[in-house]
Amino acid sequence: MSGATAAHTQPHHKDKKERPDAAADERLVHRSLARRLMGRPELGSVVGAVAVFVFFAVAADSFMQLSSFSTVLYASSTIGIMAVPVALLMIGGEFDLSAGVMVTSSALIASMFSYQMTANVWLGVLVSLVVTLAVGFFNGFMLIRTKLPSFIITLGTFLMLTGLNLGFTQLISGSVSTKKIGDMAGFSSAHALFASRFKIGDIDLQVTILWWLGLVAVATWVLLRTRAGNWIFASGGGADAARAVGVPVARTKIGLYMAVAFCAWISGQHLLFSFDVVQSGEGIGNEFLYIIAAVIGGCLMTGGYGSAVGSAVGAFIFGMTSKGIVYAEWDPNWFKFFLGAMLLLATLLNAWVRKRAEASK
Amino acid sequence: MTGTKTGTKEPTGTEELVELASVSKFYGNIKALEGVSLKVDAGRITCVLGDNGAGKSTLIKIIAGLHQHDAGTYTIQGEEVRLGSPREALDLGIATVYQDLAVVPLMPVWRNFFLGSEPTKGKGPFKRLDVSKMRRTTREEMLRMGIDLRDVDQPIGTLSGGERQCVAIARAVYFGAKVLILDEPTAALGVKQSGVVLKYVAAARDAGLGVVLITHNPHHAYLVGDRFVLLKRGAMAGSHLKSEIALEELTRQMAGGSELEQLSHELERAPVPAHLGEGA
Incomplete structure (x- = not known):
């Protein structure tokens, strides 16, 4: 012995x-x-979600109606689609502050390219995909090459994209928003894919909910059952140790940034095809909502720990809170306070979890 | 085959895995290592002893493929090599376990065990980790070396420092290492934990691996070592078989021999400071 x-x-x-x-x-x-x-990792967020649900079920009568449920799910899905890759990235040990405006950039590119070229909107959608992925690659590549913190790199990208969004839209469309593309070829099929609605029983649901659930499922599969998932955990939890046993840390991180870009593209196309026009100043500040959803869902800010399902629960809490306050007929100004309080609570819980997990002997 | 087994002083029956002959390494005009020779045989433990800055880590880095030597020869199983990367070293069966870079603390033991070389099953998009095999193998391999994990799912950070080193060593053994380089495996550990690791090092030796144990603790080295190489300021200060040297002599040489004697002399004669003599 x-x-x-x-x-x-x-x-x-x-x-x-x-x-x-x-x-x-x-x-x-x-x-x-x-x-x-x-x-x-999801435990804290599930407890939080139940608490928020019970709270609004009691506080707001209309919260328990089916139509409210659909609205809450929609609000959750718009954040949730981005919270999934942001959570993976955070598990991989990095941030992306450009994720919010990247969504807007992606929508602007698709819209303006199609309009200016009078092309089928699908061409614009594809061009937007390529460009957005390139931005994601840029983020990852700069991170690996410069070895600067991702906070700085993506803050730079965030500011540059913000400027480009406003500048190019002004230059091309002559205003702060894009032209309508609703009558152009391919719009209706693209609308069906990115912004249609469907019914389950009596509930009218947005297609983004399907995108969201699909992404959560894929991300969970990748994270827990593939080599790439193992590498993501290792890149965030101990990059040097991972490198020493042959994990391609650089490739993993660049891939994660491109996953964020891919989901920004999905979100951006939803934005474009549900509203037809895109406001060039949108998206600023949303990157924090994604990060908050991921952190409430159990991701550690320091990397190496978290889950995709948790990010979905985090996004659901966001959806319930933002809409619940409306249903309770309160001043929506209180919303940010709730969000901040929940973030603090979640982070404290996570810190405690990490301490437990790392305690040796 | 270029190399021949020359100068085998040792009793026959052991296979020579790695040999360094008069290896030197320069960083610019600084001599980090000069004329160091070392031999690693299968089923034997070669200990490299030296104080901080003696060139131990430079030596590991050359053997592990992180750095290339500037002079001398490096032969692996009779063939002269010049390694370009740690991956090349791994492919030639040389695995290195670093003291602080061994594992990812938050990941479960079984994920750590296979990190970087995960087995998969299925095809195309359904290609997935062979989780049951990974768990089973981790448990079996650890058990084989005498560590009974109660739960391979626990984060490896919850294991003790000694056990973590052991997982890293077990991993290297499992993935077919012929030579194991251990960088200060007992440096951060208590007496009991050090014992666990040393037992495990001995188990790896008994499994037929050649081991290079880098340490600055002559007591640990003497417990398991067959051959001792002493480094001092980047140069060889001695190379002994266990039969040729006693622990006291090894400790004396390791600690700097005459320097230590002088130090003890100085300490003895140091007058007691007045304020300590009065009693606090």
């Missing part, structure tokens, strides 16, 4: 009789369901 084994066995004999499962290691018995749940 090694010293380690002896050290291990001492504290776990308390509740041996609880589960007489012969196949399991007898020392595993102490891990009750509650303890196993405690280990999940």
